[in-house]
Amino acid sequence: MAPAPITPPGLFPAIPPPVLGLLARLWAAGQAGYVVGGSLRDVLLGREPADWDLATDARPDRMLEIFPGAVYENRFGTVAVREAGEVYEITTFRSDHDYADFRRPHRIEFGDSIELDLARRDFTVNAIAWGAEAGKPAAAGTPAAAGKPAAAGKPAAAGSGSSAPTPRLVDPFGGQADVSARLLRAVGDPVARFEEDALRMIRAVRLATTLGFALEPATRAAIEARAELAARLSGERIAAELEKLLAAEVPSTGLDMLARTGLLAVVLPELAAEHGIRQNKVAGEDLWRHTLRTVDAVPVGRPVVRLAALLHDIGKPATLADGHFPGHQSAGATMAAAVMTRLRMPRSVAERVVHLVRNHMFPYQAEWGDPGVRRFIVRIGEDALDDLFLLRAADNAGSGGGADPLLDELRRRVDEQLAAQVALDLSRLAVNGQDLISELGMTPGPGLGHVLDELLERILADPTLNERPTLLLLAQSMLADEG
Numbered sequence: 175m176a177p178a179p180i181t182p183p184g185l186f187p188a189i190p191p192p193v194l195g196l197l198a199r200l201w202a203a204g205q206a207g208y209v210v211g212g213s214l215r216d217v218l219l220g221r222e223p224a225d226w227d228l229a230t231d232a233r234p235d236r237m238l239e240i241f242p243g244a245v246y247e248n249r250f251g252t253v254a255v256r257e258a259g260e261v262y263e264i265t266t267f268r269s270d271h272d273y274a275d276f277r278r279p280h281r282i283e284f285g286d287s288i289e290l291d292l293a294r295r296d297f298t299v300n301a302i303a304w305g306a307e308a309g310k311p312a313a314a315g316t317p318a319a320a321g322k323p324a325a326a327g328k329p330a331a332a333g334s335g336s337s338a339p340t341p342r343l344v345d346p347f348g349g350q351a352d353v354s355a356r357l358l359r360a361v362g363d364p365v366a367r368f369e370e371d372a373l374r375m376i377r378a379v380r381l382a383t384t385l386g387f388a389l390e391p392a393t394r395a396a397i398e399a400r401a402e403l404a405a406r407l408s409g410e411r412i413a414a415e416l417e418k419l420l421a422a423e424v425p426s427t428g429l430d431m432l433a434r435t436g437l438l439a440v441v442l443p444e445l446a447a448e449h450g451i452r453q454n455k456v457a458g459e460d461l462w463r464h465t466l467r468t469v470d471a472v473p474v475g476r477p478v479v480r481l482a483a484l485l486h487d488i489g490k491p492a493t494l495a496d497g498h499f500p501g502h503q504s505a506g507a508t509m510a511a512a513v514m515t516r517l518r519m520p521r522s523v524a525e526r527v528v529h530l531v532r533n534h535m536f537p538y539q540a541e542w543g544d545p546g547v548r549r550f551i552v553r554i555g556e557d558a559l560d561d562l563f564l565l566r567a568a569d570n571a572g573s574g575g576g577a578d579p580l581l582d583e584l585r586r587r588v589d590e591q592l593a594a595q596v597a598l599d600l601s602r603l604a605v606n607g608q609d610l611i612s613e614l615g616m617t618p619g620p621g622l623g624h625v626l627d628e629l630l631e632r633i634l635a636d637p638t639l640n641e642r643p644t645l646l647l648l649a650q651s652m653l654a655d656e657g
């Protein structure tokens with residue numbers, strides 16, 4: 175059963191001293207201060223918040239006075255404050271206007287009321303606040319108190335002589351009840367809210383997945399009705415949500431929700447195309463189901479491998495011929511690269527994922543000799559081996575298979591070679607280009623590189639050859655052969 179929300183006084187122990195300290199400084203300076211958004215939602219759920227969201231009626235320049243050394247981060251009113259070695263973001267109450275093109279607001283307006291600030295937020299569970307209006311100023315007429323209008327329609331802080339007011343929970347949209355019911359519900363009219371900012375639809379799926387919530391029916395219906403608006407979103411914003419979704423305990427729940435609501439067909443049509451593609455793995459299951467199983471089988475905490483699992487068979491729909499998928503791994507590598515470019519993923523991530531997709535079908539036979547195992551290591555690259563073995567094991571699990579003894583054997587043989595520290599790249603060759611120049615009179619150029627590559631090939635076949643005199647003799651005979 176869902177845990178009951180904690181009552182306001184019980185929140186105190188869950189809010190860490192640095193955050194309480196920041197609130198106290200805002201109150202003492204005559205400003206409102208609240209913990210708000212996802213962090214308060216997580217506190218109510220008994221989860222550790224990823225970050226702390228604070229909100230205040232203080233304008234950014236006022237915050238810079240209250241917190242010397244703070245940094246004004248962006249035009250949305252967010253100021254970063256360093257406290258006890260951590261950076262906290264405090265945002266001025268605001269309302270958002272003029273959403274153009276179904277994206278972020280073009281105009282924001284700073285406000286004085288926490289209620290108005292909560293109304294601009296996406297989901298009821300993200301639109302709860304805990305905190306207070308200003309405390310009583312230490313001395314009447316201090317600059318902190320001067321010129322600051324009281325928040326509209328709100329009682330003055332209950333600070334009976336001290337400067338610390340009594341915090342309260344502000345929950346105008348029934349967020350606590352939705353936390354208890356584990357429901358993700360848009361604030362206000364869901365269609366209108368998704369038309370303002372289409373990212374909220376993807377956030378809904380992502381949050382439902384990571385929190386283990388259901389989509390409230392009208393919220394779900396609105397996503398289904400307006401899914402096509404997600405086509406206007408920037409790649410970066412989609413990628414940030416996808417990354418968080420893939421980090422969920424069971425990402426398939428959310429990926430499937432993306433598919434069923436129609437969002438997948440808009441943001442990742444290449445993957446939506448996997449739906450209904452038959453393959454003879456798990457009986458009665460299509461390629462999309464196989465992909466979902468594969469993603470789930472990759473351990474949490476391996477984001478690159480999870481992304482590779484999501485994209486590993488992306489080349490199959492396009493290469494399907496006669497019930498087979500010839501060359502799907504290289505077609506898939508090209509498609510995966512295009513997807514990640516569109517989503518503006520970091521190049522280093524994209525390169526690793528493309529490499530995994532391209533190589534996930536690697537063949538292995540017990541008959542391989544040790545040179546074959548060493549060539550495999552060189553082809554895959556030492557840094558990618560772990561990821562590739564994880565992906566292959568997940569792919570097997572996604573096909574309904576258990577542990578593959580052959581895969582375990584290859585892993586063991588790879589580890590054996592790595593432990594023996596045999597030369598696997600030019601840096602561990604007992605001669606280098608300079609040696610070939612000074613000892614054999616070679617000149618720099620492609621010929622030199624060719625000889626070095628050939629020497630590496632020889633020592634992959636037989637590591638005992640990796641000694642300077644031997645390699646120099648070998649190089650000499652290669653040159654003689656070439657004549």
Ligand code: ATP
Pocket residue numbers: 210211212213224225227294295296297300301371373374418
């Ligand atoms: P997480 O646990 O991943 O941090 P979160 O809900 O805190 O989830 P953030 O991106 O940290 O997500 O946003 C903080 C808060 O800002 C949200 O809880 C919500 O109140 C508000 N918010 C974020 N994005 C939007 C949006 N697109 N539209 C409206 N409100 C938003």
Ligand code: MG
Pocket residue numbers: 212213224225227
């Ligand atoms: Mg957050």
